[in-house]
Each structure stands twice: as structure tokens, then as C-alpha cells.
Amino acid sequence: MxxxxxxxxxxxxxxxxxxxxxxxxxxxxxxxxxxxxxxxxxxxxxxxxxxxxxxxxxxxxxxxxxxxxxxxxxxxxxxxxxxxxxxAKYSSLIALEADHQAIDNEMAIIERINTFNKKYHPEKFTNEQTLGHIFQDYLVEKQELVDRVIKKMRSFRESEK
Missing domain, CATH: 1.10.10.10 (Winged helix-like DNA-binding domain superfamily/Winged helix DNA-binding domain)
Known part of the structure; x- marks a missing residue:
């Protein structure tokens, strides 16, 4: 090719x-x-x-x-x-910051789902609480990874002339 x-x-x-x-x-x-x-x-x-x-x-x-x-x-x-x-010098950072915001939004939605189910469907919340926490843990780890990459990229870009 x-x-x-x-x-x-x-x-x-x-x-x-x-x-x-x-x-x-x-x-x-x-x-x-x-x-x-x-x-x-x-x-x-x-x-x-x-x-x-x-x-x-x-x-x-x-x-x-x-x-x-x-x-x-x-x-x-x-x-x-x-x-x-x-x-642009910081274009990849802009994309990562958009990912970070999307994770924040997902975390807020999961929190609202868990709160709603806990209030109105306690049996469902009790049964699915583990799944909700697993997904929340995943999002927290994903966000921490994105944060580390943003810091590395920012440091790299700032060191360029």
C-alpha cells in the first residue's frame, strides 16, 4: 500500500x-x-x-x-x-479535559441513580449497590488516570520552546 x-x-x-x-x-x-x-x-x-x-x-x-x-x-x-x-499547542489537552468533564457528568448521573433507587426502590438499591459502587470505582480510577495524563501533557507542552 x-x-x-x-x-x-x-x-x-x-x-x-x-x-x-x-x-x-x-x-x-x-x-x-x-x-x-x-x-x-x-x-x-x-x-x-x-x-x-x-x-x-x-x-x-x-x-x-x-x-x-x-x-x-x-x-x-x-x-x-x-x-x-x-x-494547536494544547489541542490534545483540550480533548482530555473534555474527557474529564464527561467522566464528571457520568459520575453525577450514577450518583443520582443510586440516590433515587435508595430512596424509592430500597430493595433494588440493596441488590444493585455493589454494581453501582463497582461502576463508580471504575469512573474514579478513569478520572485519576485522565488527571495524571493531563498533568504529564501540560508539563511536556510547557517545557517546549
């Missing part, structure tokens, strides 16, 4: 995951995936448009969405009018 075909397939696979996880449009997800697989130098608008095979308008709109969400950034080179797009 050629590098170009392998990259296109990987962009599609990564894009589907990003679309679901970050709730981005399919095109924004694929642009983000393309930039994940690109060099630190970034890509021009034309390179992105060509690689993703999208219209100028759609590409522009989705790049602007990614910039507003701080997932990507751009820079210019002296004497060159083109903008070069690349992943």
Missing part, C-alpha cells in the same frame, strides 16, 4: 473517532486527523483542501471552526503570504 493510500485510510479511521469523541463535523474531524499526521511545519490551505478533497468554502468554514475551538492554529513565514496550519 502506498503512503498516500495508507494516509487516506488512516485519516478516515482517525476522523471517525474524532467525530464521535469531540463531536466535530466529518470534514473538521478529517482536517484535524490530517494535521495529526502532518509534520510540525503544518500544511497550507491548498494542501489541506487537496488532501481532504473538499470545496474551498467547506474547507475554510471547518478550518475556522477548528481554530475557534483551539484545536489548530496557523502561522506565516516571512515573505510568504500563505498561512500554515498545524495542531
Amino acid at each position: 502506498s503512503q498516500r493510500k495508507e494516509q487516506a485510510q488512516l485519516i478516515e479511521e482517525i476522523g471517525l473517532g474524532i467525530e464521535e469523541r469531540l463531536r466535530l463535523s466529518p470534514l473538521a474531524s478529517r482536517i484535524y486527523a490530517l494535521l495529526i499526521l502532518s509534520s510540525y511545519d503544518g500544511l497550507t490551505f491548498e494542501e489541506i483542501k487537496e488532501e481532504i478533497q473538499a470545496t474551498k468554502s467547506s474547507t475554510s468554514v471547518n478550518i475556522n471552526v477548528l481554530i475557534q475551538l483551539n484545536y489548530i492554529s496557523y502561522y506565516t513565514k516571512p515573505g510568504d503570504r500563505k498561512r500554515y496550519f498545524r495542531l
Whole structure:
């Protein structure tokens, strides 16, 4: 398989995951995936448009969405009018912080379920209390792992020049 075909397939696979996880449009997800697989130098608008095979308008709109969400950034080179797009320095942290928030939301829901069942269905709460606690323990451990990774990533990014 050629590098170009392998990259296109990987962009599609990564894009589907990003679309679901970050709730981005399919095109924004694929642009983000393309930039994940690109060099630190970034890509021009034309390179992105060509690689993703999208219209100028759609590409522009989705790049602007990614910039507003701080997932990507751009820079210019002296004497060159083109903008070069690349992943924003803290884009992976933003995604992890979204995971952290989702875990918080899940924990709150589990707590409400347990409280409701304890109040209105004490026999169910007694029988299922162990399951509720197992799931709560899982979420706590997951959140602790995400917290550790966020700290490591923040430290790594801050050490970069």
C-alpha cells in the first residue's frame, strides 16, 4: 500500500473517532486527523483542501471552526503570504479535559441513580449497590488516570520552546 493510500485510510479511521469523541463535523474531524499526521511545519490551505478533497468554502468554514475551538492554529513565514496550519499547542489537552468533564457528568448521573433507587426502590438499591459502587470505582480510577495524563501533557507542552 502506498503512503498516500495508507494516509487516506488512516485519516478516515482517525476522523471517525474524532467525530464521535469531540463531536466535530466529518470534514473538521478529517482536517484535524490530517494535521495529526502532518509534520510540525503544518500544511497550507491548498494542501489541506487537496488532501481532504473538499470545496474551498467547506474547507475554510471547518478550518475556522477548528481554530475557534483551539484545536489548530496557523502561522506565516516571512515573505510568504500563505498561512500554515498545524495542531494547536494544547489541542490534545483540550480533548482530555473534555474527557474529564464527561467522566464528571457520568459520575453525577450514577450518583443520582443510586440516590433515587435508595430512596424509592430500597430493595433494588440493596441488590444493585455493589454494581453501582463497582461502576463508580471504575469512573474514579478513569478520572485519576485522565488527571495524571493531563498533568504529564501540560508539563511536556510547557517545557517546549
